[in-house]
Amino acid sequence: MFRLLQYALSNRLSTMMPWLLILGAALCVCIGCSDGTSTSAYPNRDIRLIVPFSPGGESDGFARLISNAIREHNLLDVSLYIENKGGAGATIGSREVKDADPDGYTMLILHEAMMTAQVSGKADYGPDAFTPVAASGKISMVIAVSEKSSFQSLGDLMEESAKRPEQLIFAANLGAPVHYAGLILESYEKGSRFRYTQTGGGADRFAAVKGRHADVSAFSFGEYIRYKDGGLRALAIFAEERNPKAQDIPTAKEQGYPFVHSNMHFWWFPKGTPQSHVDLMSGVIQQALKVPEVQETLDKLLCEPVFIDGREMKSEIRHRLASMQRVSAEDRTELPDIPFWVGLVTLGCFALVILEAFNKPSGIEDQASDDS
Missing domain, CATH: 3.40.190.150 (Bordetella uptake gene, domain 1)
Structure with missing residues (x-):
């Protein structure tokens, strides 16, 4: 009887094995689909x-x-x-x-x-x-100067830049869109070349222009609106037409510089x-x-x-x-980041003072030498 039962179970399992394998594979797929890495x-x-x-x-x-x-x-x-x-x-x-x-x-x-x-x-x-x-x-970009600047139009600025190449300081974030705005403007005025200084973001550029450490910079329209009451004057907006909310700012295009940029x-x-x-x-x-x-x-x-x-x-x-790619930022003399270099020189002087203090013999050391 026992052998008969064993034979029956063995035969039954061999018949069910393919179905068990299919069921196991399907279960694995379901588990995989519920994993956190799934696309779904x-x-x-x-x-x-x-x-x-x-x-x-x-x-x-x-x-x-x-x-x-x-x-x-x-x-x-x-x-x-x-x-x-x-x-x-x-x-x-x-x-x-x-x-x-x-x-x-x-x-x-x-x-x-x-x-x-x-x-x-x-x-x-x-x-x-x-x-x-x-x-x-x-958002459009604006080119602006200090409200105390003598430049009243984009033409005034560009003509002066051509007369005195690399003398007007352009506050920029080198390699960023603001920098390229200046470079592209130069391409519309023969002989024009600004002197670019690494200044940083909008707040830093505003401070540089307001403090007359830089002659000019470019800002997003939003930045300009934020800072204009602090002492900025826009010379042009790089748009197809004047903005309804700032009708007093002429486009660069209407001033003879067909530069449109946002x-x-x-x-x-x-x-x-x-x-x-x-x-x-x-x-x-x-x-x-x-x-x-x-x-x-x-x-x-x-x-x-x-x-x-x-x-x-x-x-x-x-x-x-x-x-x-119409313009190139290479082969251009760039002013250093002035605050950085001032800080570096100050730190160097401070280090020299400390070294000199360490190297100078103290009174105690002198006394010890005399006692020996």
């Missing part, structure tokens, strides 16, 4: 958004505006938290994103400094090292990020731009709430790169 589960943890500038600037403010809208209106199940990684013309932060895992959990927001850094040689990579997500917000905030993922992740975040950014509070804030900053997705963004990037 994205995102299942917070997403880090790197702003490659210090807190308080325009890029930082724009990033926080979008991040807050996403959180307050539940546009994502997770947070889009901001991490500021400023320095080296935005290349410290952009390089970190470039080298990050392409898993959709590290993003970058960076305007065309991505391109200017490559064209100027400050970075050995450019847009091709990233996956474009979206472009959002369009800045946009570009969103990037590391190269190789799944397209499904890119599309999802692109859609979230687009939704955030439609939030009434966001549109109200952008309107105050004179920033158009435009949006283009990653595919269209590639065409925009090509167009901007072609414009930048």
Whole structure:
């Protein structure tokens, strides 16, 4: 009887084995699909958004505006938290994103400094090292001087720059869009050459122009509106036509310098990020731009709430790169960062004083020598 039962069970198991294997394989697939790394589960943890500038600037403010809208209106199940990684013309932060895992959990927001850094040689990579997500917000640029400056028009400034090449100081963030605004302007006035000084962000450039440490600089329209009452005078706006909210500022074009330029905030993922992740975040950014509070804030900053997705963004990037490649930032004498060098010299003098104090024999040492 026992042998008969054993034979029956063995025969039954051999018949069921193929079905058990199929069931096991299906179970493994189901478990794999429920894993946190699945595309369908994205995102299942917070997403880090790197702003490659210090807190308080325009890029930082724009990033926080979008991040807050996403959180307050539940546009994502997770947070889009901001991490500021400023320095080296935005290349410290952009390089970190470039080298990050392409898993959709590290993003970058960076305007065309991505391109200017490559064209100027400050970075050995450019847009091709990233996956474009979206472009959002369009804001014109303004060229401005101190309200005490003798320059009353863009023509006055450019003619003087041609008469005295490399004598007028242009406060810039070298390799960034502001720097290229100056270079492109030069290309419209024969013999014109500014002397560029590494100054930094909008607040630093404003301080340099206001304090007459620099003759001129360029600002985003939002920056200009923020600082104009502090002592700035706009000479021109780089737009097709005058802005309805600043009709007193003439365009560069109407003054004989057909330079039209606007800045946009570009969103990037590391190269190789799944397209499904890119599309999802692109859609979230687009939704955030439609939030009434966001549109109200952008309107105050004179920033158009435009949006283009990653595919269209590639065409925009090509167009901007072609414009930048008309000029070259090479072979140009640049003034040093004055505060940096003053600080360095002061530190060196302080170190020499300390060394001299250490090397000078003390009275105790003299007495010890005499006693010996």
